[in-house]
Amino acid sequence: MSEQHTEMAPAQPSSEQASQEMLSIRGLVTSYGQIEVLHDVDIHINSGEIVSLVGANGAGKSTLLMTISGLQPTDRGAVSFEGKDLAKIAADQRVADGIVQVPEGRQVFKDLSVHDNLLLGAYTRGKTPEIMDDLERMYTKFPILRQKRHNLAGELSGGQQQMLAMGRALMAKPRLLLLDEPSMGLAPLIIEEIFNIVKELKEEGITIFLVEQNASQALALADRGYVLETGKVVIEGTGQELLSNEKVREAYLGM
Amino acid sequence: MLAEFLQYLFTGITIGATYALIALGFTLIYNASHVINFAQGEFLMIGGMATVSLTAMGVPMVIAVVLAVILAGVLGIALQRFAIAPAKQADVVTLIIITIGASIFIRGIAQVVWGKEYHVMQNFSTDQPIQVFGAVLNSQSLWVLGIGAVMVVALVLFFTKTLIGKAILATSMNKEAARLVGIRTQMVLMLAFMVSALLGSVAGIVVAPITFTSYDIGIILGLKGFVAAAIGGLGSGVGAVVGGLALGIVEAMAAGYISSDYKDAVAFSMILLVLFFMPRGLFGAKVVERV
Numbered sequence: 001m002s003e004q005h006t007e008m009a010p011a012q013p014s015s016e017q018a019s020q021e022m023l024s025i026r027g028l029v030t031s032y033g034q035i036e037v038l039h040d041v042d043i044h045i046n047s048g049e050i051v052s053l054v055g056a057n058g059a060g061k062s063t064l065l066m067t068i069s070g071l072q073p074t075d076r077g078a079v080s081f082e083g084k085d086l087a088k089i090a091a092d093q094r095v096a097d098g099i100v101q102v103p104e105g106r107q108v109f110k111d112l113s114v115h116d117n118l119l120l121g122a123y124t125r126g127k128t129p130e131i132m133d134d135l136e137r138m139y140t141k142f143p144i145l146r147q148k149r150h151n152l153a154g155e156l157s158g159g160q161q162q163m164l165a166m167g168r169a170l171m172a173k174p175r176l177l178l179l180d181e182p183s184m185g186l187a188p189l190i191i192e193e194i195f196n197i198v199k200e201l202k203e204e205g206i207t208i209f210l211v212e213q214n215a216s217q218a219l220a221l222a223d224r225g226y227v228l229e230t231g232k233v234v235i236e237g238t239g240q241e242l243l244s245n246e247k248v249r250e251a252y253l254g255m
Numbered sequence: 256m257l258a259e260f261l262q263y264l265f266t267g268i269t270i271g272a273t274y275a276l277i278a279l280g281f282t283l284i285y286n287a288s289h290v291i292n293f294a295q296g297e298f299l300m301i302g303g304m305a306t307v308s309l310t311a312m313g314v315p316m317v318i319a320v321v322l323a324v325i326l327a328g329v330l331g332i333a334l335q336r337f338a339i340a341p342a343k344q345a346d347v348v349t350l351i352i353i354t355i356g357a358s359i360f361i362r363g364i365a366q367v368v369w370g371k372e373y374h375v376m377q378n379f380s381t382d383q384p385i386q387v388f389g390a391v392l393n394s395q396s397l398w399v400l401g402i403g404a405v406m407v408v409a410l411v412l413f414f415t416k417t418l419i420g421k422a423i424l425a426t427s428m429n430k431e432a433a434r435l436v437g438i439r440t441q442m443v444l445m446l447a448f449m450v451s452a453l454l455g456s457v458a459g460i461v462v463a464p465i466t467f468t469s470y471d472i473g474i475i476l477g478l479k480g481f482v483a484a485a486i487g488g489l490g491s492g493v494g495a496v497v498g499g500l501a502l503g504i505v506e507a508m509a510a511g512y513i514s515s516d517y518k519d520a521v522a523f524s525m526i527l528l529v530l531f532f533m534p535r536g537l538f539g540a541k542v543v544e545r546v
């Protein structure tokens with residue numbers, strides 16, 4: 001059914017590296033006003049992994065990512081990154097530390113050029129000559145962006161905007177990349193392309209937390225996965241375990 | 256005939272350039288925060304009054320101007336820091352009311368410090384008017400236009416060439432995405448208030464020799480600048496400049512050919528007329544969805 005995730009890169013993260021915990025979320029509770037949205041969530045992500053989070057509309061997936069990015073406050077519980085508690089770390093500092101999010105719905109800066117969107121991705125890095133090299137690398141990774149670099153971001157198609165949003169995030173030099181439904185609203189061929197890029201990023205050593213409603217593809221790609229249901233983690237396991245889990249198949253894979 | 260027309264046109268463009276600078280200040284803060292800063296006029300007043308009183312104390316003109324602009328800049332930062340920022344969770348209407356309160360407060364202090372009377376500022380250069388086709392051009396008008404043009408060019412360069420300028424634009428387009436790339440949006444807002452205050456004070460200083468200045472000059476100038484911004488389309492830089500010039504010229508024509516009693520009425524009729532036919536102003540953004 002779903003294609004097996006075959007690892008192609010010769011340079012795999014060493015097993016020691018892979019088992020190192022990068023992000024750890026313990027007992028996380030967050031709410032909007034009086035309404036509690038995440039209840040006691042525990043998730044951890046190891047360095048070098050792709051971890052997928054699947055769940056229905058309104059389960060709280062985006063809220064979780066916003067909490068990790070520091071835009072949504074936590075009520076209780078802790079989020080730590082490489083052993084450091086993030087409670088007092090502001091959103092901009094998290095980006096500088098390497099936690100970078102590609103938000104749901106792309107959220108590109110529509111009235112700025114593609115070029116400026118990418119440059120702003122490197123906002124926290126200050127003025128270093130490497131930024132121009134990285135920009136060049138983005139244009140090589142996403143040739144369509146080079147072609148459209150003088151266009152306004154709002155003029156791009158959905159797939160192109162998704163690539164721009166990913167390129168913008170990569171310009172920050174993430175070590176942990178949070179992807180919020182990158183396949184949303186895109187044609188199957190484009191989705192394929194996006195997932196291939198995600199695989200490539202993993203091979204480049206970036207740890208990835210992938211939030212998807214497109215559960216079969218996201219889990220096929222993942223080392224491990226979590227299922228979030230109305231603000232609670234209800235199932236966790238390796239990608240393969242989740243793909244063959246009876247409940248997951250029924251609720252999220254439509255089988 | 257021509258002389259008369261030219262005369263009104265000069266007057267209109269001069270005051271219009273001032274309105275344009277005020278309108279740009281409104282635009283900047285509006286874009287960064289959706290707040291209409293009704294204390295904008297006070298930046299002009301501070302610029303003009305501080306320059307007048309510093310020169311009266313014997314400070315050389317150039318230094319007085321620099322100090323006055325810095326004072327306004329600090330005031331802009333303080334306004335954001337102590338009046339706007341603490342009300343973080345408040346909605347935009349509340350913030351707008353806060354700016355009205357702040358303007359009354361600033362005016363009150365100005366009245367205590369400088370009194371209620373009008374103050375006269377020297378022309379920057381000669382008092383000798385310049386004759387053009389029979390019309391008389393105050394040399395100060397050239398200063399207003401020249402400095403206005405320099406400010407506009409500087410703003411354009413700031414927003415198109417610098418990363419921090421682009422960060423302000425990005426924040427105005429999508430605040431959440433701006434935070435996600437690591438832009439500190441509170442800092443951006445503070446910067447917007449500061450740049451706005453700088454613009455306002457410069458406008459207040461260059462126009463002071465023409466309009467005189469007093470503690471309450473900010474009310475009417477601020478309102479006119481707001482009208483100009485609304486005519487141009489709130490949020491549009493080009494609109495602010497065009498709206499300012501158009502308002503200045505129409506006002507001067509009305510004052511010249513009809514009666515100067517109608518000068519202010521013209522401004523407010525113009526805003527009604529433009530907004531009736533073009534609710535988003537001349538250069539207002541097409542409806543963009545914001546998430």
Ligand SMILES: Nc1ncnc2c1ncn2[C@@H]1O[C@H](COP(=O)(O)OP(=O)(O)OP(=O)(O)O)[C@@H](O)[C@H]1O
Nearest residue numbers: 032037055056057058059060061062063064104213
């Ligand atoms: N800004 C907000 N204010 C109040 N409630 C919110 C806000 N954002 C989200 N919610 C609520 O929080 C819950 C979780 O929303 P969230 O967007 O995190 O879900 P999600 O899993 O990302 O859903 P989707 O798959 O549709 O993106 C929902 O019930 C939603 O209505």
Ligand SMILES: [Mg+2]
Nearest residue numbers: 061062063104
């Ligand atoms: Mg979501």
